Amino acid sequence: MVNTATTEQRHTVEVNLGPQHPSTHGVLRLLVELDGEIIVSCRPVIGYLHRGLEKMFEKRSYKQTIPFTDRMDYCASLNGNLAICQAIERLGGLQAPERAQYIRVLLCELNRIASHLVFLATYATDIGATTVFLYAFREREKCLDLMECMTGARLTYNYVRPGGIPQDLPDGFENGLNCFLDDLLKALEENDRLLTGNRIFRGRLEGVGVVSPEMAAAYGASGPVARGSGLNYDVRKTAPYEVYDRLEFDVPVYHTGDCMARYLVRIEEMRQSARIIRQCLKDMPAGEIMCKMPKIFKPPIGQAFSRTESPRGELSFYMVSDGTPNPARVHGRTPSFVHLGMLPAMLPGVKIADVIAILGSLDTVLGEVDR
Amino acid sequence: MNAEILTEILGDRLISAEDQPFSTHIVVTADNLLSVCTELHSNPRTQLDYAGDITARDTGKEIILWYRLESMTIGTTLTINVTVPRDEAVVPSVQAIWPGLNWFERECYDMLGIRFEGHPDVDNPELMRILLPEDWEGFPFRKDYVPVFSGNPLHGPQETN
Secondary structure, eight states: OEEEEOSSSOEEEEEEEOSEEGGGTEEOEEEEEEETTEEEEEEEEOOTTOOOHHHHHHTSOTGGGHHHHHTTSTTSHHHHHHHHHHHHHHHHTOOOOHHHHHHHHHHHHHHHHHHHHHHHHHHHHHHTOHHHHHHHHHHHHHHHHHHHHHHSOSSOOOOOBTTBOSSOOOTTHHHHHHHHHHHHHHHHHHHIIIIITOHHHHHHHTTSSOOOHHHHHHTTOOHHHHHHTTOOOOHHHHSOOTTGGGSOOOOOOOSSOSHHHHHHHHHHHHHHHHHHHHHHHHHOOOSOSBOOOOSSOOOOSEEEEEEEEETTEEEEEEEEEOSSSSEEEEEEEOHHHHHHTTHHHHSTTSBGGGHHHHHHHHTOOHHHHHO | OOHHHHHHHHGGGOSEEEEOSSSEEEEEOHHHHHHHHHHHHHOTTTOOOEEEEEEEEEOSSEEEEEEEEEETTTTEEEEEEEEEESTTOEEEOOTTTOGGGHHHHHHHHHHHOOEEETOTTTTOHHHHOOSSOTTOOSOTTSTTOOOOOOSOTTOOOOOOO
16 A cells, blocks of 8 residues: 555555455456545556467467467356357358357357356355355356366367367257256346345445446447446347357346446346257257368468357457468457456546445456456 | 448548458558548447457568447448558557547557557556566567567566555
8 A cells, every 4th residue: 555645635545456356356456546435546457367379379270279268268268269260260261060050059158157157156255245156156067067068178168160069969968958947047036036136235236337338339348248338239139140140039238337237137148048048959950060171271361350249248359361371360359358448437436345346247357358 | 331431431531441241341541540530430320439449460561450340329340451561650549539449559559569649658668568567578469579588487567666
């Protein structure tokens, strides 16, 4: 803590939040200037987890880039896999078979549920409701078991391939998935009784960290942050990829723009994901899961751009090929990076006790911010 | 929004415009970038109100910037390419129009050493660096960058307070 007397008769205190703080969910440092308990300014300091992934992509072949995307958003790595594979497919003019597309969507939605359950667990803990953590992680465990039996890993799946997926659904997967979805919907109802209506919880979130729709657009917010602010923006609807245009689901939008709205969007999204998964299971055709790929994949010179809706928001990849087996440039636009950039505008005027509530409601993953 | 409307609005400020499968793509010069962005942000026929993305790449001969902007109201995507020389990589900053692009500009400086004229931290390289330590030397995404090991494995930013 440093006392700094300004030329005016105002005493401000500089407080360092992080980089080692349990509520920042990773190594994030917030330099906060305080006047009493009101925040005057905030400067996020990031980069503690920077590994130079974009540079590493340039030294690897196209297929070898996929495991690196697991290490970006490690709560929803399958969405990262899908985003980069779509960019590669567009670069090389490949098309995944229909069955593979359905399985990709199914797994991405399952991963979205797992990611939102982590949000629910950690956010409730941040606010002070420790019990929810255990209930949410109980459900997430079942979800990760399913992912593990499908992909062989619990967090870093490395599963999607350019042109399809490597393996078909294992035996008994459908049964297990249906049981899990039944459990999940019950658990969400239980959670509504336990947490959503809780007066203390609502008191901490309602009217806190309000983002207007204009601000959300100007700052490039996406995902639950944008939809909590009344911006009806979901890449699955506005620029449908894979088979999303054939599936029926609603996009929850709340207009209050506060932390509660962002929380409610995510809870409702889990129900919608369950709906999507059920439709995928029902509509999935039989057939191939992988298209023909050359052994050494050399896409023509050009650039490609893919957009997907990850649990945190719009995850897009920009990829340039120079005709060699390695990409010339890969850039990932990660939603957490954008959302952290909003903090200097969101925090001034807010009480220091609300910082954790606001930061948690953005649901950032630092692996994705720093890349 | 399509290439035709953009040609009509921008006239000779445009080098080229074409419709691509996922966006409309235009090429402009660095000198015209700010006026083009201001125009497209406020023009009712384009209404680019959403901050998308900025990135750049070094081809070895020149640096090519890639901007992506969206319109939430109309629902269209625009991508802009700007080419600048390697030894004098200067473009105007557009973060005053879309504050969300502030950090992307900082990232481009950090990795490729592009100077964003008009950015609030443009004259302060320590504040402009975003992902790398404040005292890092060189720009790692340039093709001629050679990493130098400082000898200190804990090499990090200088303590500021």
